[in-house]
Amino acid sequence: MSAVDMEVRWSRQDLGDILVHHYMDKVDKNNDQDRSYRGRTALFKEKLQYGNTSLLLKNVKVSDGGQYTCRVDSAHWSGQVSVLLKIEAVGRTPEITVLGTDSGGVLLQCDSKGWWPVPELQWLDSEGAEVPAGLTESCEDGEGFYVRRSLTAHSSDTNTYTCRVKQGQNVMHEKIDITDHLPRSDYTAAIVVAVVVILLSALVGVVVYYRRRAKQERVKRDIETEEDMKEFVLSKYDRSEEGFLKLQKVVKSCRKAQLSNCNLTEKSCEVLASVLTSNSHLTELDLIDNELCDSRVKKLCTGLQSPNCKLQKLRLSTCSIREEGCAALASALKKNPSSHLRELELSDNKPGDSGVKKLSDLLEDPHCKLEKLELSDCSIREEGCAALASALKKNPSSHLRELNLSYNHLPDSGVKKLSDLLEDSHCTLEKLQLYKCSITEEGCDALASALKKNPSSHLRELNLNYNKPEDSGVKKLSDLLEDPHCKLEKLELSDCSITEEGCAALASALKKNPSSHLRELNLSYNKPGPSGVKKLSDLLEDPHCKLEKLELSDCSITEEGCAALASALKKNPSHLRELYLSDNKPGDSGVKKLSDLLEDPHCTLKKLWLSTCSITEEGCAALASALKKNPSSHLRELNLSYNKPGPSGVKKLSDLLEDPHCKLETLALSTCSIREEGCAALASALKKNPSSHLRELNLSYSKPGPSGVKKLSDLLEDPHCTLEKLELSGCSIREEGFATVKKKVSSHLRRLKLKRSKPVQ
Template identity: 50%
Template sequence: MVQTICVSPMFLRSSAAQEACDCLTNVLGKSPLLLTELDLSEDKLGDLDVEKLSALLMDSHSKVEKIKLSNCEKLTEKSCSVLATVLSSKTILKEMNLNNSRLLDSGVREICKGLGNRMCELKILNLSDCSISEEGYKALASALRSNPSHLIELDLRGNDPGQSGVKELTDLLQDPHCTLKTLRFLSPAAEEVFQFVTGIVGKNPLLLKELNLSNHELGDTQVNQLSVLLKDKHCTINTLQLNNSKITAEGCASLTSAFNSNPSHLIELNLSENKLEDSGVVKICPLLKNTQCRLEKLSLSDCSISEEGYKALASALRSNPSHLIELDLRGNDPGQSGVKELTDLPQDPHCTLKTLRFLSPDDDKVCQFVTGIVGENPLLLKELNLSNRELGDTQVNQLSTLLQDKHCRVNTFMLNNNRITAEGCAALTSAFNLNPSHLIELNLSGNNLGDSGVEKICPLLKNTQCRLEKLSLSDCRITEEGYKALASALRSNPSHLIELDLRGNDPGQSGVKELTDLLKSRSCKFRFLKCSAQEACDYLTKAVGKSPLLLTELDLSEDKLGDLDGDKLSALLMDSHSKVEKIK
């Protein structure tokens, strides 16, 4: 009987290589000497020493051109050093995949020793999601400069390049001796956005610190796509300009999600002139609350934000007061308490907010001027008294730009004795027609308004949104035509004014009647007379059954004077509103 003996063929130079071959044959079910691609991902290495694997790869019998060691928890700095030895040897290895293995910068530095060796002929190196930072990128760039002739593809997706990592490597592409063609930093979705943005700005957005996409009407859909790029660590933008881009709350949510994933670079964000509304502001607030957020300047002007949005911003900044130094909210409507909610913040010793911008530069100058007069911020006042300041039309015109801003909530405005004429009246009317819902009392007494000034005021009285209840125009040189204009305006919008002071003016023949006829259809108090004259008027109205201001003949015979003081009667008769020609 002949006995057959099975002898394992010995091809390999060292026992270490043979041991690796035997181990991998068991794991893979096939001899690695028959493979050109060796997949040892997910820790298929098991207990096999990397040094023994390297002995196998460096043996001339190995035909492995591509090796995968992705998701290998056991890869250490020492392992990377051994792999570098393989790269430095004369092998046919062309591709190495180490994705999702925590190499860190220390491991990459070891790999780079092999890449920088002139013997290395590796063409593709995959290092995505390997916890590599700026120092690792610098090491790779240095290695490829020293040996630029072989590597054509480098994948670094999912790592953090820091401030200069991307530039260190993209600069290599300009080297005529460098064969690197594909430098992959981004996912396919982010790469698509990258190409789109590059088409707009004409530059690589990964190399930009400021990205201006304003006035491109991106809309929420494209902003959602842009957010995929912004959340990638390779995007290190400090300033993002997106004003007038048709963004709503949906786009705000995407941006917040992106910057919460990648919060450490953004310093300035401009979302002005988008219809964010309060819901959009609420979506932004989680970014402001993020303690890793480094945002210093946020622009939200003309974003249709109201009181609730202001409150949400104030709440977010109270919870994380340490970074934002400038907030722009011009062109929004803060409601009753919005301005106060935010102006209280700078009183917090932990709050870094220095600039809270509600007003345009010109309006801000006026605000400072008024503050200098009254000693308080006029945006926080319900009553503003600038009487007897001789402002004149020029300063009133400037003041009007402040009054038309929604951040100005003045209810009572006193401007008596300020040398205001029709020009100033026109400016004030324009301002209050733009911001009509707060003014309740306006005092323009003692100004030379004349009939032309009254005519400029009348469009405000006709405005159905106007809430004015009390208007003082005493001693304003108003005549019959002015009274008629007032009567006409009040007929067209009778619902709000309850007191009109016209003392010290001259109503002519019909001025008083024009206005008192209105009393039949509305409840309004007209004040035509000084105190003593008014007492006489009230007394005589009861005595004769009709207002003496409507009479040309006054019959006080038969002791109808009663207890009325003669001086008071004289005051009435001497008032310009009295048209009495004959008295008995």
């Protein structure tokens, strides 16, 4: 039967029913799709009419293996079926590296990446017989497993050895002849070789001398200009292990070391451990996006357990760390009661509940001084939540203030465990992030109830974005906000299926509690409807409302909603400082209503985001005119990206920037089809206004052409130009324009973005 009018839902049963692909009302609806599948799934639309609801999964990864469920629903029928997807990945051809000589032989190392599951790695002699070798190292990264095994090869009849990697029927191999690498016993030949090498080295040295000297001078100059060696960024010099080892003394002397995505090896981790063990000044270490695996984390831990280690922040996100690595970290920190570590980031790893239990043992230790722990996307479930909550309850002197468990499947039962913790009067958590954790009304009820029962709660920030509380769950949270003892200052409920009813409940609760501490409310990507926006506007009009930041992006707000918001803020201009209305449909008429607000001298807005709001020349003219008429305006940031101001609209904004009373510091006009004429107008305006406050200008994905780039370059050359950040990504700037910009950068500019340009070599 035809499935065109049916609802089709593909999910991962083994990961807590996370959404893989959703089709309904004849279109794909993937707002709740798990982020690991975004852009990689599709149905065969042309085959739906024949009842084919198959899923196309692109760019398959090893993590895609698991139990998938396809559920199909219609008005009169529903059904589902599950399928187990098994992934087998054939890796790359092995690579053999000669590490040196050892005990009269040659030390060889064989590596191969991209296998799934773990393959077998063998060393063979010339006759195909396996030879004894070192232990096989294996580690999982984003592409699968990579394996490594070393061998000390000795002289034989053929001097040929083979590295073979085997997984079932899949076999890959690589050979090496060690003849040229064997230690020499003939000293005469060695002398001849040495002389030849010296002569060749001299010739090569003449060619490369100045290049090497120039590079060394540049590195030295870069290092010397680091302010008191506060921060060291390896990627500025050399991402290789060799580069890191050469600069280890620099790392030791600085306070911050950024070594993210630098291909760190076991040797690198050993060196880092020795740096931490010594009396170094290092307090912050960033190792994000390195394939450390558990084995290399263990090497690092020898430094963490040293009483000399002064590290306060350690970032290990996306490092392929599992249970064993977490156990090593917890053990090292427990062995070092004088540890200075305050922040530990382990997001995007796979410790699972067992690994989290090891970390929980650490949190239970009264000597643990961790204040911030990030475990986003770590395959944590109810059991892991229970362990964390139990540990923190058992340690009344815990220092933990921030806990991030986002992107984990925490059913309501897991949230209840966390709620029990929040109910405890000794709990010192101030910030809890539960972004996209499959929380429903029941979980919200547990959280609200716990916080109401604990009037001395320290919790100030609660992030529940991308969950499923719906209006019923929001009502439970509203009851909490109505309580005069509630001290929440920031509540995030983006994409939580909230309608008019939920908005009304929130607004009513905050109006009933004049002593409310709430300062930031995020309701983006919900469906409040006109009446819901009206309720929120009534709240803003209330003189007791102390909201300073309100996010309503993608809430289908039209002219009517903008009029209500503007009217409310004109009647009560006291507290709101930031208003986010991007991805709505106010059109020029709605923007005019907001412009009337900006024209009011009592308006205290500092940030206004209106990207993707169908704004044309007319809307830009209204905004510019309002800000020119209000010389005392507080507005500092205006985002108009993804609109269509046209040449005349950009000219109006340029006239505003030319006004000496304009205090805008950030202006975003990305993807606004700005051409040469617009760039010239903006550059001219900023040159004519030497007292301009503008510090950040985003013109990404514009079409300035060579002439427009020249105008912007002339602006950067002007000694009065105070721009600190200029974004020109995706502007097709070619070699000539790139050279012009580079030569004329002003003294104030700190950041220049030219991504997706075409400057050639």
